[in-house]
Amino acid sequence: MLFPCTRGRKSSREKILDAAAELVGEIGAGRLTLEAVAEKAGLSKGGLLYNFPTKEALLQGMIQRLIDNVAAEKEEIxxxxPPGRNLEARLCTAALLKLCSGQMKETANxxxxxxxxxPRLLDPLREVIRETLRSFKDTSDDLDAALVAWLAVEGxxxxxxxxxxxxxxxxxxxILQAVDRLLAKGIAE
Known part of the structure; x- marks a missing residue:
């Protein structure tokens, strides 16, 4: 499942983002139209525009939801x-690996x-990347191992x-076992 379930009915915003994610996976973001998203979400175009007044706002919402989902997955993990060496790097790499699966992969692609x-659409992601690096610098027992593991998973x-x-x-x-060993044991000097 791409996005976490919430209790009760989905909000219009969630329906729109779900529909947009499906369409992006099927046809790509370049061919995405607000009309198609509204139709797929079962809403009027006015209902869509209330939540996302432009296609760029919708795309920003989709990127923010991808970021939020990875952050939520990290917290679930x-x-x-258990606590241990390079905890933040272990959590980050495990959460990022979830990005490679199913519809989330199609949407991200x-x-x-x-x-x-x-390129401005990536500004929130750039901030997350900077914050991740700051976190690793502040918390890693072996910064070299954390950085190499992070880059390996991103690659x-x-x-x-x-x-x-x-x-x-x-x-x-x-590869994933090697990343785990690297984060657990560090880089020998």
Whole structure:
């Protein structure tokens, strides 16, 4: 499931973001129209415009929701993760790996095309990346290991999101085990 379930009925905003995510996965962000999103969400165009007055606002909302979902996943993982070395890096890498699966992958990949046309859409993500680096610098027992692990997972995500990965399932598991060992033991000097 791409987005966390909430109790009760979904808000119009959630319906719109769900519909937009589906459409971006199917046709890409470049071909996305507000009319198509409103229709898929089962709302009037006015209802959509009330929540997202422009396509750019809708795309910003989608990017923010991707960021929020990764942050929420990180906090869920935190609840099940014992303390230890490089905790924030372990949480971050585990949450980022969720980005590679299912509709979230399709949505993120589709959003990439939109950001090529409007790089400002990535400003919130740039801030998250800067904050992640600050967090690693402040909390890591082995900053080198945290940075290398983070870059490895981001590289793997990039390969997988663009369907460029040369890795088998076994290779991928081996890489993830190496990342775990690196974060647990650090880089030997």
């Amino acid at each position: 935190r609840k099940r993760t 589709g959003m990439l095309a939109a950001t090529a046309e409007n 793997l995500n990039s390969f997988e999101m663009h369907d460029l990965s040369p890795f088998t399932t076994e290779d991928r598991e081996r």
